[in-house]
Structure formats: C-alpha cells, structure tokens
Amino acid sequence: MKGPLFYAKILLFGEYGIIKDSKGLAIPYNSYQGALKKSKKFTTKTKESNKNLLRFYTYLASLDTDLVHFNLDEFKKDIEQGMYFDSSIPQGYGVGSSGALVASIYDKYAFEKITVLENLTRDKLLKLKGVFSLMESFFHGKSSGLDPLNSYLSIPILINSKDNLEATGIPSQKEGKGAVFLLDSEIVGETEPMVSIFMNKMKNEGFRKMIDEDFAKCTDACIDDFLHGNMKSLFGNVKNLSKIVLDNFKPMIPQRFHTIWQKGIESNDYYLKLCGSGGGGYILGFTKDFNKTKTILKDYRLELVYRF
Structure with missing residues (x-):
C-alpha cells in the first residue's frame, strides 16, 4: 500500500492576521511531501509514526460530530498492519507537516468526502476547512484547518476572512532575478x-x-x-x-x-x-x-x- 502524495504548504502572507480575520494567502510547496505507507519492518521513525496514527485514530473515534464520518474499522486495521506516514516535511517548521497527514487520512478514510475534482464552491471550501480544523486540533490544540486544506487541494488559497475562502491563481514563475x-x-x-x-x-x-x-x-x-x-x-x-x-x-x-x-x-x-x-x-x-x-x-x- 502506498497512498497519494500530499505536499507542504507555505502561508505567504497572513500569519497571525488570519486569527483576527484579515486576509491570507497560502500556496502549496512541492519540495516536501508525505504519503501513507505500510511496512512489516519498523524503523524507530516508522514505529513512532504508527503509534502517532493510533493516537490520532483514538481521537477521531471519540469525536461527536455530524460534520464528518470515517471508516474507523479500516483505519484501525491498517494501523495494526503497520501503516505509517512517510514524510519529508520538517516538523515544527511552519510548512504544514501535520496538515499533510490530516489531508491523507481524510482522503483515505472519510465517507462522502469532497474531492478536488468537484466544483469547489465557497460552501464546500468552508465545509472542508471546518472538517480539517476539527481533525488538526488533535495536533495543535486549536487549528484554523488551512494547512490541511491547502495540502489536500494542492492549489493556492486566498483567505478573505474566516468565512470567505476562494481557490486562486498566482502569477506563473519567471526566470528573473527576484x-x-x-x-x-x-x-x-x-x-x-x-x-x-x-x-x-x-x-x-x-x-x-x-x-x-x-x-x-x-x-x-x-x-x-x-x-x-x-x-x-x-x-x-x-x-x-x-x-x-x-x-x-x-x-x-x-x-x-x-x-x-x-x-x-x-x-x-x-x-x-x-x-x-x-x-x-x-x-x-x-x-x-x-x-x-x-x-x-x-x-x-x-x-x-x-x-x-
């Protein structure tokens, strides 16, 4: 088993401001990524990741919400079979290491998930953000849900305010000096x-x-x-x-x-x-x-x- 890749993200502008409902702009950063994998042989790193997934499973199983439902039986079975999150995204570096993990779990185990191929209306973006906020709170105590949203969709996201998000385009890169x-x-x-x-x-x-x-x-x-x-x-x-x-x-x-x-x-x-x-x-x-x-x-x- 090897899951799809989910990338790091960079909040170009808006750090702290988005807590107070001002604008932000987040972009995917493809130099780092993570994916769910399975292995019968554990290293120290994969064993720690597997234990972390079990803790995350326990947290998701305890959620009392109608916002999202997961295939928890399958999730638990995969953990027992040696699943871990193989990631090159540095932790504690502000580029969304937990966001990529949350995105990969939602992608694999959420029932009736919103997919990237749909017409991403504002309501769908807000719903996804709400789901991801709930999920990522396990890691940060309180999460805006933006990191997993960016990682999951892998497109730039313009945050106009807490309740107003839109997928956006950024100017294509040029071979300039800047x-x-x-x-x-x-x-x-x-x-x-x-x-x-x-x-x-x-x-x-x-x-x-x-x-x-x-x-x-x-x-x-x-x-x-x-x-x-x-x-x-x-x-x-x-x-x-x-x-x-x-x-x-x-x-x-x-x-x-x-x-x-x-x-x-x-x-x-x-x-x-x-x-x-x-x-x-x-x-x-x-x-x-x-x-x-x-x-x-x-x-x-x-x-x-x-x-x-």
Missing part, C-alpha cells in the same frame, strides 16, 4: 506557545490597534500586489511588513536573527517575515536579486520557493 525564499533557522518551533504570546499581546489596546490598522492593511496590500504581479509595489509593502513584524513580534523571531532582519530592511537587499507562527522553523524572505542574497546570507541555508 525570489521568495525560505531561511532555515535550524530551530524547531512550537505553534502553541507562540499563539499564546500573541493572544496575550492582543489584550493590549495599542497592540490591537497596530494589528487592525498597520499589520492587516500592509498584509492585504502585499497579497493584492503579489496576486496582480505588481512587484515594485510589493517590495515596498513587504519592507513595511518586515519592519512592523520586527517591531511588534520580536518574541516570535529567534534572537540571533534580529540583526540580519534589520540589515535586510536597511540595505534593501532582502526583506524577512514570519513563516507560520515563528519561534523557529523557517523564516520567509523576499529579494530582488536571489544570487546576491545567497552571497550575503552565505552562512545560512536558503531554499528557493518562487522566482519572478
């Missing part, structure tokens, strides 16, 4: 503590005002520019966003990256922003000249996401 890239912090991040810090900060009126007025508006402008291919305007807005994040989200940025974050803003060679909840994992970067940025940041591991 790029969106990932910078590896080499630190595993945890979502829950970062979200707790954010929710505590939201109790402060000044912080709330900054989110509503500066952060959300800047994020919306970045999304608009990116979708319409307005690269000149995009870089101005991404620079502003990079400054806002550095000034207001310092706990989410690992200490040793504060200096290179600031250097990017001052030199205009590149701009950094959070990828997911922060605290480690990947940092997202934007540059007009990827080769130059690779030289400047030669001490760090960079991965290309998108060229323009």
Whole structure:
C-alpha cells in the first residue's frame, strides 16, 4: 500500500492576521511531501509514526460530530498492519507537516468526502476547512484547518476572512532575478506557545490597534500586489511588513536573527517575515536579486520557493 502524495504548504502572507480575520494567502510547496505507507519492518521513525496514527485514530473515534464520518474499522486495521506516514516535511517548521497527514487520512478514510475534482464552491471550501480544523486540533490544540486544506487541494488559497475562502491563481514563475525564499533557522518551533504570546499581546489596546490598522492593511496590500504581479509595489509593502513584524513580534523571531532582519530592511537587499507562527522553523524572505542574497546570507541555508 502506498497512498497519494500530499505536499507542504507555505502561508505567504497572513500569519497571525488570519486569527483576527484579515486576509491570507497560502500556496502549496512541492519540495516536501508525505504519503501513507505500510511496512512489516519498523524503523524507530516508522514505529513512532504508527503509534502517532493510533493516537490520532483514538481521537477521531471519540469525536461527536455530524460534520464528518470515517471508516474507523479500516483505519484501525491498517494501523495494526503497520501503516505509517512517510514524510519529508520538517516538523515544527511552519510548512504544514501535520496538515499533510490530516489531508491523507481524510482522503483515505472519510465517507462522502469532497474531492478536488468537484466544483469547489465557497460552501464546500468552508465545509472542508471546518472538517480539517476539527481533525488538526488533535495536533495543535486549536487549528484554523488551512494547512490541511491547502495540502489536500494542492492549489493556492486566498483567505478573505474566516468565512470567505476562494481557490486562486498566482502569477506563473519567471526566470528573473527576484525570489521568495525560505531561511532555515535550524530551530524547531512550537505553534502553541507562540499563539499564546500573541493572544496575550492582543489584550493590549495599542497592540490591537497596530494589528487592525498597520499589520492587516500592509498584509492585504502585499497579497493584492503579489496576486496582480505588481512587484515594485510589493517590495515596498513587504519592507513595511518586515519592519512592523520586527517591531511588534520580536518574541516570535529567534534572537540571533534580529540583526540580519534589520540589515535586510536597511540595505534593501532582502526583506524577512514570519513563516507560520515563528519561534523557529523557517523564516520567509523576499529579494530582488536571489544570487546576491545567497552571497550575503552565505552562512545560512536558503531554499528557493518562487522566482519572478
């Protein structure tokens, strides 16, 4: 048995903002993927994954909901026969490792599942998001459901608000100098503590005002520019966003990256922003000249996401 591949995802824009109902843009990231497999011989990694699937099975079996029903007998039988999730997606890196797992379980075991081949109306997207939110809460305590949705559909998704999602197209890549890239912090991040810090900060009126007025508006402008291919305007807005994040989200940025974050803003060679909840994992970067940025940041591991 080998299940279909489900890819990683990158939330290009909208981290934290989507918690407060502003816009977001998520895209699939095909460099990493995962699939359900079976094996009679366990390694340490596959054994741990198999145990994790059993815990997930127990969680799904305990759900009291009419939103979704699973073929739990088959799921349990497959686990007993050595099923595991074979994944290259790094965990704790903000690229949706649990999302791909959730998508693969829904795909294989959900009754009356919504498929990618259907006409994906807003209602269907919202229903899927609700199902995935319920499922992924097992991993994060609270989940928006967006990571599994992106992984399952493998298409860019524009989040206009909590109740308004749409599949979208992004400009095709060009062989230009510019790029969106990932910078590896080499630190595993945890979502829950970062979200707790954010929710505590939201109790402060000044912080709330900054989110509503500066952060959300800047994020919306970045999304608009990116979708319409307005690269000149995009870089101005991404620079502003990079400054806002550095000034207001310092706990989410690992200490040793504060200096290179600031250097990017001052030199205009590149701009950094959070990828997911922060605290480690990947940092997202934007540059007009990827080769130059690779030289400047030669001490760090960079991965290309998108060229323009």
